[in-house]
Amino acid sequence: MRSGALFLMTASVVSLLAGCASSPSSRFYTLGGDAAPAAASMPASFYVEVPPVDMPPQVAKNQLVVQTSPAQVQVLEQERWASLPADEVRRALSADLTRQLGAIDVYNTPRPDSVPVYRVKVNVQRFESWPGSQAVIDAVWSVRAAGSQTVLTCRTVAQQPVAAGYDALVAGHRKAVDQLAAEIAAGVREVSAIPAPAAAAAEGASSARAKVRMPVATRPLPCPVASASANAPAN
Numbered sequence: 482m483r484s485g486a487l488f489l490m491t492a493s494v495v496s497l498l499a500g501c502a503s504s505p506s507s508r509f510y511t512l513g514g515d516a517a518p519a520a521a522s523m524p525a526s527f528y529v530e531v532p533p534v535d536m537p538p539q540v541a542k543n544q545l546v547v548q549t550s551p552a553q554v555q556v557l558e559q560e561r562w563a564s565l566p567a568d569e570v571r572r573a574l575s576a577d578l579t580r581q582l583g584a585i586d587v588y589n590t591p592r593p594d595s596v597p598v599y600r601v602k603v604n605v606q607r608f609e610s611w612p613g614s615q616a617v618i619d620a621v622w623s624v625r626a627a628g629s630q631t632v633l634t635c636r637t638v639a640q641q642p643v644a645a646g647y648d649a650l651v652a653g654h655r656k657a658v659d660q661l662a663a664e665i666a667a668g669v670r671e672v673s674a675i676p677a678p679a680a681a682a683a684e685g686a687s688s689a690r691a692k693v694r695m696p697v698a699t700r701p702l703p704c705p706v707a708s709a710s711a712n713a714p715a716n
Contacts, residue, residue, distance in 0.1 A: 616653030
């Protein structure tokens, strides 16, 4: 009896260990693209600020969340992002914008006051993953020059077809981020082309005149079409 019980216990332990050893391991994905070219030694002519990106709560997790139908999703435990999707998108956007514009992302970083800063805000409203079909990023974004009330607000819907497999799905999202970054870069160029208001006008006005000053109406800026050019805006 003892030998039989010992045999059964040993077999159970071996079976348990074998099951653990054969359990599938997690795979991790990132939206980081090719390495950016070496930075030039000369300082940038302007800066951008890319703060954290807003992401729909249903996909704000490390697991890949894929669409199985328009009304149903599946959370993949073994397929995971290296960091939260909002962080992945922000880092990829920052890398794309700095490369396309020849700028520096100074979010949460001290910078000289004399250099123009363009603040970029991105609100991702849809981040959909359709395996073997498409990767979708639908985002509303804005660009504002620091110290200015002029704001460019636009929407980008990037739909990239993808082949089968999760590698292809992640690559599709990377292309969607590239498209989003190209349109934001075009927006930064448009905002940078608007002459900054003279600071002396506000500083030199008398207090009596300031009381009757009326706000200046501004018309909405047209959303630009992204171009292939990656030249920095002239300031």
